[in-house]
Amino acid sequence: MEQRHQDIRDAVAQLCQGFPGEYWREKDRERAYPKEFVRALTESGFLACLIPEEYGGSGLGISEAAAILEEIQASGCNGGACHAQMYTMGTVLRHGNAEQKEMLLPGIASGELRLQAFGVTEPTSGTDTSRIRTTAVKDGNSAYVVNGQKVWTSRVEHSDFMLLLARTSAREDGKRPHDGISVFLVDIRDAVGNGMTIKPIRAMVNHSTTEVFFDDLRIPASSLVGEEGKGFRYILDGMNAERILIAAECIGDARWFIDKAAGYASERRVFDRPIGQNQGIQFPIARAYAQSQAAALMVREAADKFDAGAPCGAEANMAKLLASEASWAAAESCLQTHGGFGFAEEYDVERKYRETRLYQIAPVSTNLILSYIAEHVLGLPRSF
Ligand SMILES: Cc1cc2nc3c(=O)[nH]c(=O)nc-3n(C[C@H](O)[C@H](O)[C@H](O)COP(=O)(O)OP(=O)(O)OC[C@H]3O[C@@H](n4cnc5c(N)ncnc54)[C@H](O)[C@@H]3O)c2cc1C
Helix, strand or coil, X not given: CCCCCHHHHHHHHHHHCCCCHHHHHHHXXXXXXXXXXXXXXXXXXXXXXXXXXXXXXXXXCHHHHHHHHHHHHHCCCCHHHCHHHHHCHHHHHHHCCHHHHHHHHHHXXXXXXXXXXXXXXXXXXXXXXXXXXXXXXXXXCCEEEEEEEEEEEECHHHCCEEEEEEECXXXXXXXXXXXXXXXXXXXXXXXXXXXXXEEECCCCCCCCEEEEEEEEEEEEHHHEECCCCEHHHHHHHHHHHHHHHHHHHHHHHHHHHHHHHHHHHHHCEECCEEHHHCHHHHHHHHHHHHHHHHHHHHHHHHHHHHHCCCCCHHHHHHHHHHHHHHHHHHHHHHHHHHHHHHHCHHHCHHHHHHHHHHHHCCCCCHHHHHHHHHHHHCCCCCCC
16 A cells, blocks of 8 residues: 655654664663653654644644654554653643643643643543543632542653543533543642652553552642533544554554564575465465555545544544554464564564554453444444
């Protein structure tokens, strides 16, 4: 398939050459944040591509953003360290007031401010966001007091602000289950030590993810984004962008695995011939390639609709589903092709294998996408 935005892709690939496997292996081993890589991406302006020009960004579309993230992954790097810096600001851009945008967007564009943490998931609510228990209670006209707990809040230690989803009224008091949820822009620099505590989670992948505890955290009333109680609708708007961009990362992963597998299969000789001469080795790689090309078409379709301002929920969800499954098929074929060496750190296969597996769980699991397609696209009876 012909690639679009080749100039952007070339520039990203060139930047990524400065961050080879050894760099990522060391970060992975130490579960350290790849700050040099994130700094290079920030300085090059790639993370500000979706911010409108009037706020200092490059005002590009999701199609260009997808090309950037795909190329990062295809180069063997990991955009998961900072991809949210690209799109989390979308909620403020679409629903924030003029002061919030002025305070935040130019700083994100220049790299002075980071907004790449999003606190949605809680230990007890899981995927059912309507049951979150974190509350924000208004105290007079000037403040809210936040209590509760989030889990899997990624990059919060490497962010100046976070978007926080909290209940401002009880689930039972709304007409619909998601009424009464609000979005807040929390200044982490003020909050930590004053009612907000961060506890890192050591996980299967190096993703800087954490638990966050709120214990009578006071935040200014001006932290509220948009109207009280409508927060869930605001974040839904941003989810399509997130799904498309994560899908693009999966396409990049699939490209990396397929290149790596095809290269190794051509070089590795067993029984006096390249292992790639055996169709048992060829076919899984070829199948993964076909799957990833088909998924890439769906990513393109979703991105085009998104950039045209057309409804794209079905396409964004299908892109995420198909691309995460294609990258996993490619990962499987790559690991199997490498035999025992696939388990050795130095080949980077086992690291990328762990990293790409995440995208069938987060930010939304495969089952929940299938449920969306069944119920919202095909009109099957609602299960919840
Ligand atoms: C490394 C990592 C980083 C993350 N970063 C963030 C972040 O920055 N911010 C954030 O808010 N969250 C984050 N998450 C959380 C992530 O979005 C959730 O893990 C994911 O949405 C699934 O929710 P859960 O873990 O609570 O699973 P659960 O809701 O407990 O579900 C468990 C399993 O049951 C399935 N299931 C649940 N209900 C149904 C149903 N009705 N029908 C069929 N199957 C069902 C799910 O698909 C899943 O496979 C992160 C997670 C990980 C692992």
